Amino acid sequence: MTSLTHLTNMLNQNKITRRKFITGASALGLSVAVSPFLFPGKARAAVPKKGGRLILGATGGSTTDSMNPATLTSNMNQNLNWQIRNNLVEIDHNFKPIPELAESWGSSADAKVWTFKLRKGVEFHNGKTLTSEDVLFSINHHLGEKSQSGAKGILKSIETIKADGKNEVVFKLSGGSADFPFLLGDYHLSICPAGTSGQEWEKGIGTGGYVLENWEPGVRSFTTRNPNYWKEGRAHFDEVETLSIVDTSARTNALKTGQINYMDRVELKTVHLMKRMSGINVTATTGTAHYTIPMLVDKKPYNDNNVRMALKLAVDREELLRQILRGYGALGNDHPIAPVNQYYARDLEQRKHDPDKAKFHMKKAGMLDHVFNLHAADAAFAGAVDAAILIKEQAKKAGININVVREPDDGYWSNVWMKKEWCMCYWGGRPVEDMMFSVAYAKGAPWNDTHWENERFNKILVDARAELDTNKRRQMYHDMQEICKDDSGTIVPMYNQMVEGSSDKLAHGPISGHMALDGMRTAERWWFK
Known part of the structure; x- marks a missing residue:
């Protein structure tokens, strides 16, 4: 069967046209927009470089935070979540669902049954190979009777989830859901190893571009690049340090003095002054916030x-x-x-x-x-x-x-x-x-x-x-x-608007308005010049 990876390689080698790429993706059940980073030409004019330590200053961190995906609430741990984990589906900068751990998907004519084919050979940080068992566990984690997950509400229509072999998952819904792939891009629904429980959540084992080395809730996290990351063209930094800096003035001063490279929630009273600062860029992104x-x-x-x-x-x-x-x-x-x-x-x-x-x-x-x-x-x-x-x-x-x-x-x-x-x-x-x-x-x-x-x-x-x-x-x-x-x-x-500040030493592609911090994926999508 033709895969998205095969189509992408054919496109990037100029063996098929962009139109044929989209037609082929649609045949796989992907009636979606695909990230411009998959395409050659102007959209890929800036070539990412590897290396360096990205230091993020984020708001909302609390000492009560946890890396249990069901309980993610702050910018700090939501961003960390997507440093270390992936979803079946990623929401791109155009607010469209694109394949992530799912290679492709399709539905029945009434949109009640959805089948997701998983990428083969993807490994968790502990060396375990991703299978349908992990997907079933990760989604069911939010569906239990006692679950207080922030994603429980969007998953209520799921009647059954079953595996069809090691690399295919079938969702049967109580009613049609035209937007079902979008739901699986929710930040709570990252995929974790089957059986994870208790304090094991805080270890942050995932399939993401970075491996969690240290995690102090509401204070600091530190990750290093995953040498076996399956996603090409992503996760460029050697290390990522995320600091909880609630006070706006403290975040601004940290950016100004080079203690951090990126901050969310710029103080709007003084944004005009930040725009004049040497070595700092300010972005204002319109989204759903x-x-x-x-x-x-x-x-x-x-x-x-x-x-x-x-x-x-x-x-x-x-x-x-x-x-x-x-x-x-x-x-x-x-x-x-x-x-x-x-x-x-x-x-x-x-x-x-x-x-x-x-x-x-x-x-x-x-x-x-x-x-x-x-x-x-x-x-x-x-x-x-x-x-x-x-x-x-x-x-x-x-x-x-x-x-x-x-x-x-x-x-x-x-x-x-x-x-x-x-x-x-x-x-x-x-x-x-x-x-x-x-x-x-x-x-x-x-x-x-x-x-x-x-x-x-x-x-x-x-x-x-x-x-x-x-x-x-x-x-x-x-x-x-x-x-x-x-x-x-x-x-x-x-x-x-999401108004954020960054060092002019950083480079990036189109910025997502899906969530703050470039759709909470700054660490994966940005790089040092």
Whole structure:
């Protein structure tokens, strides 16, 4: 059987055209866009060099972090995860699924049965050869009854997973899923050796481009290049050191003085100064990332939609975009689907700051005298505390009283998020609508951070997943965005660009807007000049 590897080699040797390459890939079941690094010519003009130590300064690290894929939450351990592990599917910079540990895939006509063929000869860091047994174990790890995995929600449609030999895995779904390959690109679903448990997760055994040598949760990780990495043209550094640097000024100074080579979340108040710094490049990438302010709708007074609507109307999004993001983003509309997503509802009326309507709804709820505690820390996102204070002042115009509770950065994601009744939050977003809704808005999803349930929404979610007609799916996702906007417990004030800084000694290809840190794959995709 012709493989993607064979087609790639034929293309790079100029034995077939790009059109024939795409036709051949489609015949393998890959109705997807393929990374430009597979193609000769201009897309490969910059030839990567091997060597050097990349030092990353990342946010969000916590001493409670773990390398159990089910529990990954911070930029630090998400990035480390893809240094040391791979998925069946990779999401490229065009938000498309491309083969990773799966060499190819295909589905039944109704998209209920999906078959993935694995690459042969791939080895884990401990020398074990990758087989279908490892894939079954890794996916089932997120599906157990007691699982609290952030990916559990997107995998609910899986009825059975079985191996068809050592190099083929078959997924049978409860209903059709046109986007199923996208789901397997979720960062939680990296493939680990069968049987991994307990403290073995922290060893970070994977098939990735780097081997984990040292891991101090919330502090530092250190990896070295995997000499047997199966993926050509990736993982160029000899070593990668990832540091948790929560304070923005500390990250900036570390980059400025050469202590690190790359930082996420540039301070937007001073980004204009960083752009003038010698030896530093600043990138602003548009993707699916967005800031949210979730409230637990199963707790009073947030169980009253009048309260939720009042708080949504009390937020001046334009001022937040101007003051907090300094224009590096776009207005949010109280749903999580970004303007770059395929089915973004562009015609939904933009929610605006309306103190009079906000006061009307709060008065109707009988809560004008209530003091709302808004929990915030810059671990949520750079400027989260300032944003909370600004919202407090905005709400005063509607007679709404907000008390900003400053929380410690360390442990924010384990002690505040999904624990406190109202807090600041961010989401990296997802490449397709089904993933975003299933992870954070579906009934019973472990990361449904408002505990919101809407019967009509949940029905459409299942129906849209199985709908193969593009126009019908567009209307379904439009309706879901509208329901979120008007009923959910999530305020989505703005979509943020990912603004990051790096040494000008680094080189790279197209930068992904899929997630921060070049789709969380800086270590694999970048190199020193």
